[in-house]
Structures are given as structure tokens and as C-alpha cells.
Amino acid sequence: MTFSAGPFRASRKAILEAENAYLRKLLAERPPGPDGIYVTGERRRADEAGASRSTAGRTGAEAEVARSAEAEEVNAQLRASEEFNRRVLASTTDCITVLDVEGRLISMNEVAVPVFGGTSFAHVVGRPWIDVWQLPESRDAVLAALEQARAGRSCRFQAALETGAPAETLWWDIVLAPMNGDDGRPERILAVSRDITDLKQTEARQTVLMHEMAHRVKNTLAMVQAVATQTLRNAHSLEEAGDALGARLQALAHAHDVLMQGAWSSADLRGLVDTAVALHSDGEPGRFVIDGPDVTLGPRPGLTLALILHELGTNATKYGALSKPEGRVVIGWNVAMVEGEERLSFRWEEVGGPQVAPPTRVGFGTRLIERSLVHSFGGSAKLQFPEDGVVLTMQAPAANVVVVPAATA
Amino acid sequence: MTDDPSEHPVVLLVEDDGLLLMEASDTLAEAGFTVLEAAHADKALTVLEGRTDVGVLMTDVDMPQGSMDGFALARLVSRRWPGIPVLVVSGMGFPGPNDMPDGARFISKPYQPSALVRTLRAVVGAA
Secondary structure (H helix, E strand, O other): OOOOOHHHHHHHHHHHHHHHHHHHHHHHHOOOOOOOOOOOHHHHHHHHHHHHHHHOOOOHHHHHHHHHHHHHHHHHHHHHHHHHHHHHHHHOOOEEEEEEOOOEEEEEOOOHHHHHHOOOHHHHOOOEHHHHOOOHHHHHHHHHHHHHHHOOOOEEEEEEEEOOOOOOEEEEEEEEEEEEOOOOOEEEEEEEEEEOHHHHHHHHHHHHHHHHHHHHHHHHHHHHHHHHHHHHHHOOOHHHHHHHHHHHHHHHHHHHHHHHHOOOOOEEHHHHHHHHHHHHOOOOOOOEEEEOOOOEEOHHHHHHHHHHHHHHHHHHHHOOHHHOOOOEEEEEEEEEEEOOEEEEEEEEEEEOOOOOOOOOOOOHHHHHHHHHHHHHOOOEEEEEOOOOOOEEEEEEEHHHHEOOOOOOO | OOOOOOOOOEEEEEOOOHHHHHHHHHHHHHOOOEEEEEOOHHHHHHHHHHOOOEEEEEEEOOOOOOOOOHHHHHHHHHHHOOOOOEEEEEOOOOOOOOOOOOOOEEEEOOOOHHHHHHHHHHHHHHO
């Protein structure tokens, strides 16, 4: 905050003197009433009309004593009122500033001093308020509001103040109102400024979140479209396609529930497995044996794994271990250093099912596993068909699939 | 199969999502394109440096694994290989004023497979 001190200092005395004269004028215009501190002109005239009646019949000395007592009382009330007003101004967290009609700082409460004044009020009295505002948009808003106030209209606007600290901008919600004289014309301008920086930051976060959400919804729709087209592409009949699509969308929907718990930015691996297993378990206990440490996946690997698990579960139910009462599926995972790189390994192993033969054609699930693991996540996948049941092992660099869990609210 | 490359234009498909890649790849292969796949921008550049028959680049925008996003890749490719037309595909809303190189096309996700094929054919035909 820089402004030339020379001419400014010279005019400060004049401004203070003018201000004192103004305050004296206000006091002269508003003599204290008998039972209040300030009374309106209307009230004053009414009191004066009645005064002649109430004092009639009293002696001069009695009247003198009564007047003196009244004056004493009024003085006490004035002091009390002044103290009360001082406390109001000192207690509020709003910056309350009085400007002259030229827009120069005349008076401010304590909280406003460091914000608009710098080190001390005496240092800035008489300084144009507009000098505080550096950002072009804020300057425009302040100048327009001052113009309105001079024209007798109050207005409310927002303005940003750079504090000098890097990347710190304070936002203010400001009400500028004219303080009118007896002639109804603005004599002073009252500026009440409330710090809304937190609100602005929340608003900004909200906007980012909305954009992020829009992005994710579009991605989800693109994913749904790809699943639908792929399903239709590979189905033998429309009925089969309808069933398969419905089940796949349901698997995606359940995976989204797990993602929601991770604020859409992560998915708990066990949560994904439990969800997928619930969709394919027939209520018999012990159909699935699950073992693995806490691991959090990124949203995309999470959704992909959910789809993969769904395909595995569907196949196991139709042709594999889950098609027999004694069949089981053993699911396990771990994160370990392999060849100097941290990797997530995942294993799906079917036991106790019928003898399985490798499929004659490459289906949606197999292609998805291959594409996602190798292509998207830079990993590898091996799908084997030993006599005991299907075994799928997947491996991917942890850096590509594992994330730090989202903070739980 | 004929030897005329215009019958089977080569499209380099840059997409980090396996499922979306699989679907786009199938759609384009069915439409008669020869499809090369890359999971992110850096892999796409390696492909372009290694062959001369790429007829069109189709790229996603948001690809965290590469060193640049799809817009930067599109701009780089149109500078280094001005003969290769560019199609950008994204679910992130429409591109900003300086995102796209001159002459590049944009399709937002999700898209109609038939619209993708139509656009790619037009882009290749115009090149």
C-alpha cells in the first residue's frame, strides 16, 4: 500500500478540523431530550410545545434545580450511550468505516484498522478509501458503489483485497450506505465490510467439485455405453444381451456405492470384493474365502476390477465352481516388492467345481482383463484353466492402481 | 484386403481406459480401419516415431499416466506430423480457445459409434 505522504499529511489537519466541526454541528442539531439521548426533530418540536405547560406554576429556583438535575441525568445517559456504542463497534467482526462524500476515510472501528488502515487509524485518516483496493474489478465495484452512495442510494457488492501475502486474497461483502443530513442529502458514507473469504473458498471448491462431478458422470456414461455395445456385440440373442447388460450395470452400480464411500476418488479393495461376492453368492456360507490387506484403489482401476469380478462370478456360477454345491472361490491379494517395484497382485482361484475347459472364444470378460491390466495399468494377467477350476492371477504396478485413501469425513 | 491404404486407413487410438479403448477399437475395426493402440501420449509418440503409415490420430484428453494430456499431444502431433489429421475425444466438456491445434476435430464422450466412424472417415478423406 503506497500513497504519497506529503500533500496527504498537509490535508489531514484540515480534514480532522472539518470533521470536528461536523460532529459539533451534529451535536448542536440534536440536543438531548428530557428522557432520551437523541430525539428526532418532530419529537423535539412536540416536547417544546408541551414544555410551557409542565413548567408553569414552578418557581424560577425550582425550575433551575430541575434543569440542572435533568442535565446531569442526560450527561450520564450520553456517556453510557457512548460507551455502549463504543462496545458495539469494538465487538463486531465487521469492518465499519465512515467516509466523507469524497470517499476519504474519516473514521473506522478497531478491526478495520489493520484491514483498511495499516498500523494506526491516525496514519490513514483522510486517505481515499479507493486506494486500499488494488484489483481492477474491485476498484470498479468500489467506485460504482461510492457513486451510488453519493447519489443517495445504498448498495451491496463484493470486492477482493490482496493482502500482500502470496496467493492470499481476502473477499469482502460490503454494504455502502449514505448517511444523510437534515436536508436529506448524503453527508457521510457508511461502509460495512464483512470478511467472506471462507465462503468464497467454499464456493470455489463447490464449483471445482461440480465440474469434477460432471466429468465423472460423462465418464460413467461412456463406460455404460461401452459395456452396452460390447454386450450387444457378443450376445447370441437379444434376451441374453438384455440379461447380461442388466447384471453388468448392476455390478457397476454396486461398485459406485463403494466409490461413494471413498468420495468418488478411491475404492476400498475389500469393499469391491465383498460387493461383487454378495451379487454371486447364493447365501451359502463359505462359498468365498477372502484374504488380503487393506488396499485402496483409484476410481478407474476400482470400477474395472468390479467389472472383472462380475464376469468371473457370472462364469463361476454358470460353468465353474459356483455351479456345484461343494465348489468354492478363494480370493486373495497383496502388495509386495517385485523386481524393485511395488506391485499389487490379485488372485481368483476356483476349487471343487466341475472340470473346466478353456473357452472356445474370447469373451468380454477375458478381453477386458487383458486390455485393462496390460494396456491401462501396465500390468499382466494370466487366466488358466487347470482341471480343478479357473485360476486368474493379475499383477499391476501399485503406482498405477493404488491410491492413498480419501479422508473420511 | 487390398493394398490400397485408403481402403484401410491406419488410426492411432490413444485412450487410457481399457474398456473404452476396446469398444472404440472394435467399432473402428468393424468400419474397416486398421487400429493401433496406445495407453497414453508418450506411447503414442513412440508409435508415430516408429512408423509412417498412421493416417489419423484419435486421442482422449485426460490421461494421467503420460507426460502430457491429449490436447498437448494433439498440438505436438500437428506440429511434428502436419500430414496426420487429429480427432480429440473427451468427456471433460468442450475445449478451450487454445487447447486444439488448427484444423483438429472434437467429439464429446459419450459419442455415437456411427458418428465416430463418420467423423474419422471425413477427417481422413480431407487429409
